Amino acid sequence: MKASHRPAPVILLVEDEAGIRRFVRAALEAEGCTVREAGSLERSRMELANRRPDLLMLDLGLPDGDGLALLTELRQWSGMPVLVLSARSDEADKVGALDAGADDYLAKPFGVGELLARVRALLRRAMRPPQAASRIVFGEVAVDLDQRTVTRAGQPVHLTPIEYRLLGLLIAAGGRTVTQRQLLAGAWGPNHVEHAHYLRVYMAGLRRKLESDPRLPAHILTEPGVGYRLVLEALNDARRPGSE
Amino acid sequence: MTPDPKRPPGWLDYAKAALAVIAIALVGAPLLGQFDLANIAMLFPLAVLFAAIRLGRGPAVFAAFLSVALFDFFFVHPHFTLAVSDLQYLLTFAVLLAVALTTAELAARLRRERDSAEARGEEAARAQLAVESERLRSTLLASLSHDLRTPLTALAGLAEALPLAGPPLPAAQAELAEAIRAEALRTHALARDLLDLARLQSEAPHLALDWIAADELVGSAVKSRAHTLRTHTVTLELADELPLLRADAVLMERVLCNLLDNAVAHTPAGGQITIAARATPTTAPATAPAWLEIEVCDNGCGLPPGREQAIFERFVRGAEPRLADAPDRAVESTRVRATGDEGTGLGLALVRAVIEAHGGSIGARNRPSGGAAFTLRMPLPAQPEPPPPEAPTLSASRNT
Numbered sequence: 001m002k003a004s005h006r007p008a009p010v011i012l013l014v015e016d017e018a019g020i021r022r023f024v025r026a027a028l029e030a031e032g033c034t035v036r037e038a039g040s041l042e043r044s045r046m047e048l049a050n051r052r053p054d055l056l057m058l059d060l061g062l063p064d065g066d067g068l069a070l071l072t073e074l075r076q077w078s079g080m081p082v083l084v085l086s087a088r089s090d091e092a093d094k095v096g097a098l099d100a101g102a103d104d105y106l107a108k109p110f111g112v113g114e115l116l117a118r119v120r121a122l123l124r125r126a127m128r129p130p131q132a133a134s135r136i137v138f139g140e141v142a143v144d145l146d147q148r149t150v151t152r153a154g155q156p157v158h159l160t161p162i163e164y165r166l167l168g169l170l171i172a173a174g175g176r177t178v179t180q181r182q183l184l185a186g187a188w189g190p191n192h193v194e195h196a197h198y199l200r201v202y203m204a205g206l207r208r209k210l211e212s213d214p215r216l217p218a219h220i221l222t223e224p225g226v227g228y229r230l231v232l233e234a235l236n237d238a239r240r241p242g243s244e
Numbered sequence: 245m246t247p248d249p250k251r252p253p254g255w256l257d258y259a260k261a262a263l264a265v266i267a268i269a270l271v272g273a274p275l276l277g278q279f280d281l282a283n284i285a286m287l288f289p290l291a292v293l294f295a296a297i298r299l300g301r302g303p304a305v306f307a308a309f310l311s312v313a314l315f316d317f318f319f320v321h322p323h324f325t326l327a328v329s330d331l332q333y334l335l336t337f338a339v340l341l342a343v344a345l346t347t348a349e350l351a352a353r354l355r356r357e358r359d360s361a362e363a364r365g366e367e368a369a370r371a372q373l374a375v376e377s378e379r380l381r382s383t384l385l386a387s388l389s390h391d392l393r394t395p396l397t398a399l400a401g402l403a404e405a406l407p408l409a410g411p412p413l414p415a416a417q418a419e420l421a422e423a424i425r426a427e428a429l430r431t432h433a434l435a436r437d438l439l440d441l442a443r444l445q446s447e448a449p450h451l452a453l454d455w456i457a458a459d460e461l462v463g464s465a466v467k468s469r470a471h472t473l474r475t476h477t478v479t480l481e482l483a484d485e486l487p488l489l490r491a492d493a494v495l496m497e498r499v500l501c502n503l504l505d506n507a508v509a510h511t512p513a514g515g516q517i518t519i520a521a522r523a524t525p526t527t528a529p530a531t532a533p534a535w536l537e538i539e540v541c542d543n544g545c546g547l548p549p550g551r552e553q554a555i556f557e558r559f560v561r562g563a564e565p566r567l568a569d570a571p572d573r574a575v576e577s578t579r580v581r582a583t584g585d586e587g588t589g590l591g592l593a594l595v596r597a598v599i600e601a602h603g604g605s606i607g608a609r610n611r612p613s614g615g616a617a618f619t620l621r622m623p624l625p626a627q628p629e630p631p632p633p634e635a636p637t638l639s640a641s642r643n644t
Contacts, residue, residue, distance in 0.1 A: 017394050017395075017397075017398055018398075019394075019395060019397075019398025019399070019401075019402060020394070020397060020398045020401060022398070022402065022405075023398065023401035023402045023404065023405040024401065026405040026408045026409050027401075027404075027405050027408055029408075030405075030408040061390070087389075087390070087393065091452065091493075091494050092452060108393065108394075108397045109393075109396065109397040109400050109401065109428075109429060109432055110397075110401070111400075111401075111404060112401065112404045112405060112408070160634045161634060162631075162634055180454075188631075195628075195631070196454050196455050197455035197488055197628045197630075197631075198631040200455055200456070200457040200460065200488060201630065201631055202631070203457075203460070204457060204459070204460070215459055215462070215463055215480050215482060216463050216466060216467065216480070217463055217467075221464070221467065222460050222463065222464040223464075224461070224464055224493035224494050224496070224497040225452060225454070225492070225493040225494040
């Protein structure tokens with residue numbers, strides 16, 4: 001990727017609130033990034049066309065339109081990482097952004113630490129060569145993607161085909177939240193995207209088989225109102241600092 | 245005056261109808277001899293028409309009969325008796341009566357339709373007004389929400405970015421910057437809670453309903469409060485195979501988080517917090533469960549006796565926060581400062597608003613063994629079709 005032969009990754013920050021732009025810029029520049037700013041859709045279209053950034057940070061509510069429209073356009077010609085900034089309680093916005101191709105979202109108000117962690121993770125993913133690891137380990141569980149086998153503490157674990165597909169979707173997302181819709185479409189097909197209760201049943205099954213305490217899962221986490229994500233390294237603190 | 249369509253005509257209306265008929269008779273009297281009797285008879289339906297339009301159906305029918313009677317009495321020979329010398333007048337009476345009654349019926353029907361059209365119009369106007377004011381309310385809330393929260397987000401972020409803009413801050417200044425950030429976050433949380441409360445108390449609050457597994461809900465709430473709960477022991481007592489709830493996942497998680505925050509705030513470090521969930525039948529154990537009960541218990545200082553319901557109320561009225569009179573209030577404010585986010589004092593009011601918006605109920609009580617118990621009851625809907633069973637194939641065989 002571009003970023004690998006550039007001295008500093010370029011981040012386009014699309015946000016209409018000057019105060020937010022200012023502190024995000026300060027944080028990103030302290031991290032060694034080059035920051036371009038845009039306060040409107042029109043300006044961000046120009047920026048995107050002129051100097052392909054390595055990452056787009058996108059606020060959804062802009063004075064001249066909806067950030068989602070920009071995201072949908074962008075996804076027709078670019079797979080650049082997109083981090084969406086959204087108001088904390090607007091889960092529908094987050095889901096819409098993820099379904100439209102956003103890589104991750106950050107709920108306002110967010111802290112500098114959380115912001116930088118997300119940006120680093122997205123840039124790392126974008127720069128990593130496309131070949132994926134064939135063996136994934138979390139907790140006591142090891143998943144061999146080539147052999148399609150799952151073991152827990154060395155013992156083979158039996159997953160049903162759908163359970164395996166769901167686990168595969170979570171692994172492929174690399175720690176990001178996968179929306180309910182994406183999981184339902186991936187595991188059962190596009191006709192089942194409204195059957196959220198299927199996920200309740202199957203996620204409970206996966207947790208029983210893979211989590212050491214299924215009631216307090218450390219790896220297969222629920223993002224209420226949004227979807228699920230797989231965390232490889234168990235956090236012993238809050239699920240996502242700052243996101244309720 | 246047009247009478248109230250819902251009020252049956254009174255004696256006064258009948259008297260007015262009679263007066264109308266007498267007036268017509270008086271108008272007709274001087275014409276006797278100059279006009280044909282049949283033409284004079286044509287005057288009487290005017291009185292009936294008046295009665296039907298202004299007084300209602302009953303007085304109109306009364307006027308119709310009275311017209312025939314007066315016409316016969318004063319105008320038809322022999323005068324001043326009801327006797328009839330010429331039988332052809334019986335036809336005049338019949339026609340007069342038929343015209344008068346038909347007029348009465350038609351006019352009365354017209355009046356009813358006009359009244360109901362007016363009522364419909366008023367109702368439509370009221371409905372329109374309600375829609376408008378609800379729309380105004382939600383637009384106002386949305387823009388307030390944005391205008392209050394955006395600068396607070398910026399303020400918290402700017403305070404945190406302060407050290408990044410130059411050389412590292414001296415400890416005292418760093419502490420002040422951190423205090424600014426914490427206060428901004430706290431104000432943000434307060435604005436959020438206030439606006440959410442207002443939104444939930446609107447006539448038809450918007451809920452993003454979804455199927456929710458209670459154990460999953462409890463798990464994610466405990467996980468998101470792991471930092472706050474680290475000083476306490478948390479025990480989960482979740483029944484197996486809990487039925488699914490139909491609720492707004494985000495709001496329900498807020499409910500549990502607020503109850504957990506409340507429990508932590510009023511239970512000394514090292515205390516015990518228990519979260520239990522079970523389905524309860526309404527009557528006989530044989531019937532399907534109708535409620536899902538989730539209970540958050542602690543072994544802390546308990547609730548002020550006799551105020552078990554008031555704790556949900558007082559916040560709404562904006563009175564002093566709960567337990568303002570309790571000695572450990574200071575503990576809570578320290579905690580608020582430490583986490584910089586939660587504890588706006590609206591937590592329990594919000595809990596109740598969310599649960600009630602879902603058709604559920606919440607209660608609080610002191611446990612006999614000490615500490616408080618908050619029990620929320622959520623109505624259980626008919627459960628959805630379970631996912632189709634899977635045929636064991638491919639990866640299953642690999643996995644065994």
